[in-house]
Amino acid sequence: MVHIRPVRMAALGLTAALVLTACAESERGDDGGDAGGQTGGTMTFGTEGAPKLFDPFYATDGPTFRTSQQIFEGLVEFKPGTAEAAPGLAESWENSEDGLTWTFKLREGVKFHDGTDFNAEAACFNFERWYNTTGAAQSPAVTGYWQDNFGGFADKKAPSLYESCTVSDPTTIEVKLTRYTSKFPDILGLPSWSMQSPTALEKYNANEVTQQGDSFAFPEYATEHPTGTGPFKFERYDEANGTVELVRNDDYWGEKAKLDKLIFRAIPDETARKQALEAGDIDGYDLPGPADWQDLEDQGFQLLIRPAFNIFYVGIGQKNVPQLRDLKVRQAIAHAIDREGLVQQMLPEGAEVAENFYPDTVFGWTDDVQSYDHDPDKAKQLLADAGAQNLSVNFYWPTEVTRPYMPDPRAMFGFIQGNLEDVGIKLNVVSKPWNGGYLEDVDQGKADLFLLGWNGDYNTPDNFLGNFFSDPNNRFGTGNSPWGATLSDELKAADSEVDDETRQGMYEEINKKLKAEYLPAVPISHSPPALVIAENVSGLVASPLTDEKFNTVSIGS
Template sequence: MREARSGQRRAPRALRRALTAGIALTTAVSLAGCAESQRGAGGGEGGTLTFGAAGAPDLFDPFYASDGETFRITRQITEGLVGFKPGTADVEPELATGWEETPDGKTWTFDLREGVKFHDGTDFNADAVCKNFERWYHQTGAGQNNALSYYWIENFGGFADGEKPSLYESCEAPDPTTAVINLTRATSKFPDMLGLPSFSMQSPAAMEKYNANDVKAQGDSFVYPEYARSHPTGTGPFEFESYDQSNGSIKLVRNENYWGDKAKVGELIFRIIPDETVRKQELESGSIDAYDFPNPADIKSLRDSGNEVKVRDPFNIMYLGITQKNNPALRDLRVRKALAHAVDKQTLVKANLPEGAKAATQFYPESVDGYADDVQRYEHDPAKAKQLLAEAGQQDLTVNFYWPTQVTRPYMPDPRGIYNALAEDLKEAGIEVKPVSKPWNGGYIDDVDNSKADLFLLGWTGDYNTPDNFIGTFFGTTTNRFYTEASPWGAELADRLKKADGEPDETKRNEMYQDINRDLMSKYLPAIPLSHSPPAIVTSPRVQGLVTSPLTAEEFASVSVSDQ
């Protein structure tokens, strides 16, 4: 996830792999030469960094997690075979120093970093890699629940004893520094997906000691084992120390035996402060040093007070979703094109989104492979919208328009304001709008998923830098928020996305995705891409060294906190 900044195109994957091989060789040499001076020696500077978290983590085992607050913490504790270059969304070596794939894209050989220890003192090696993969693949009972193993199911598919096929086939450890992962098919997502926190490496010894797989369903929730509650054990620059639920405080401490540059602070504290206004007050009082997603309306006052507001590169998409199930008019492509012409994206971006936001022409940022520069564009043209509606016999079109309350998303900082702007655009084109607002976790997502909304606001922040992580997630199945059996394009599009994801030749795959993006905007138009929005993070003047991530996946080992 990194170095592909907005406005820049990412290097072709084949070139990136060659660069990765070079990085691996250089890294191996440089690590051997400077382990004493830069990586193995030279401790941190001490002190404490306190971060104001918007919510409580569900647990501390990243494999069973799917929420950002858990990942924000476990990302400091655990590491994956691959990581993401700081400040970008591009993959780079982490616990692996390099990798090779076979021409069919099914067998991947990873060269592993030597001398790495888990926090419990056990060795990270190829056997540990295979035990992690086998743990994920052999989940049983509650462990196969989509709410627990969400990222495995989304990326790898089924389990060893399940009916659904799995992308994963096997893992081999021919020697301690070589791990071979065998897949059942090629996919454009590999190895990038291994940078997700859910697929980070954890100590097999600690997981066995604290019964990591002993998770049980209890009604609509789960009971987690001791490992997930208080013993997460990775290789990262911070170690887990405690979670005081009485005051909502999670404490991590510096890993003094870390293989890389040691963390610059001795302690990393996460304080759970759900109210954004309170987080701002706590920052201004000096009780916390940083927090995420400040209200855009507060940015000027925060900066005027001497704080630093860092704006991440946008790696997301907000779109106006169109459900075709209940409203037959929306099955007509002319009607969907009329909606696209009705929307004034440029004004929306300027009036309702943070500085640096951009109007979107397709369903992912231009830094992702397969982006097409020549897609059909829909300029704001109410007269053209009315003409298309008339041609379709829908001059009196009425739609229900869902928008969420009690939520702020990186791509959607002000749902009410965004809804109001779009509703006015639609009314200007002669479309009657019936608003429906519901809490994000109080009916909104359920209604959208169950196709009750004609139009709806939704979006996505990329997990990693591949086309399938965006448009494959949105449109890769016929059981999605947009498709209805009355619209045969759904099955066709899903099949094309599957073939593109499975194409091992990078050049051909990118051409396939470009063709899909062109047709998404002209032939299918299942939704209307609106904008890419840069989410912000704020730090006090005492904080130095924070490198922001377009994936909102900051790592805090580089951060120091001054006494002033």
């Protein structure tokens, strides 16, 4: 067993996100960074993987979002170090009593990186671009964030949360929704809803996504010309070594970035990231292995620990293997996995066994749920009762990646593999690179069992449960079970409930049924991820949402 020292939790306030506010006012400039830090220089930061592309609307992966958060901005942002919604390109907003109409007052004097104006017309252009997506881009593998959060598109094949965006004057827009939702306006803080230059989107054919077999080809805009309003501008991408170069936006409307250049360098192997930091080749990296934390601090590096705002789970696909549609079989899988042992042996102190599909800081969490203790004998009996003693499944795990909830995919897979084989489940092991087939296969329902998780984007239960299960045609294949549509309807009803107390009870009931009646996956753990930076780096504020901004960062000599 690896010895992992106790965690010294950083002083980060994980505050509840705004649910429905009558008005929000700008306080930009009051938070984050070292205002007196040195200006200039280049920072190289090691990331766990290479970005898939640079148009955040089409993104689903962390490395793409990390880059997007430096280049782009949305109407709403999150206060540094918290999950609390705050003004971004909208300096204030207010809503109608029924929560269906939202009026946003936009900042004046903001320009995109191509010199064009950000204004009300540009903002509505972006909303209409998202809503009017057609063709291959409607695949959940491409616009999964839109479909998980807003629903359908203008062609009305599925209902949409979005109804319209209207320009009231050059600095005011009115966004109308088709129903109340507890996640608005917080949802607009996601990188997916970043404001992008209409001129650049049209010039570089941003909407021309094509499908090639099981993969997708993205247009020139998404690979070479991302154009936002943020403190850094895209310079170039070296795909051969997964290196993204950004430069300071000297025309930025707010406080200018201190760094001249920011480089994100993909180093999928955590040990290699550590060695690069020790050699001085990089100035920091994300997701150091928990077993390395003490050694890194002993060497004088700074460890920034985020709160555990995530979930790691073993997904159970119900599309391909009929036996997995039997609750007893899914319960057998849950009893087979030694969740406590995995947490103790492979995650830092501060990690916890998960009982719900989101952490207890999120609205609607309850401890009144069915638990599945590690009980191999019970697992074997359940398999026998279901006539599934010879159960054989494809078990997928990802390579070339480290995630906040999954610091060592290979080791965590090996641990769970041993648990399942111990109860007689036959596994056909499939491993693929995270951005080289793994996510595509999982999203298309090819995996019977798979390792995945979620780091919260904002602090509502819908961000977790809604993203997982609202659409019955999901990676879990819940549409193949008699309760899949029911679960989808229950989630939509809870998110649309205006009364907080009633909504709380609805989510508590859903959490109970997810464990006792549905069990589309086995929740495993919540784990506090970390970043590590060199001694001469200052101004980086760790985020529970993993959406760190680097414009406040200084690097000393």
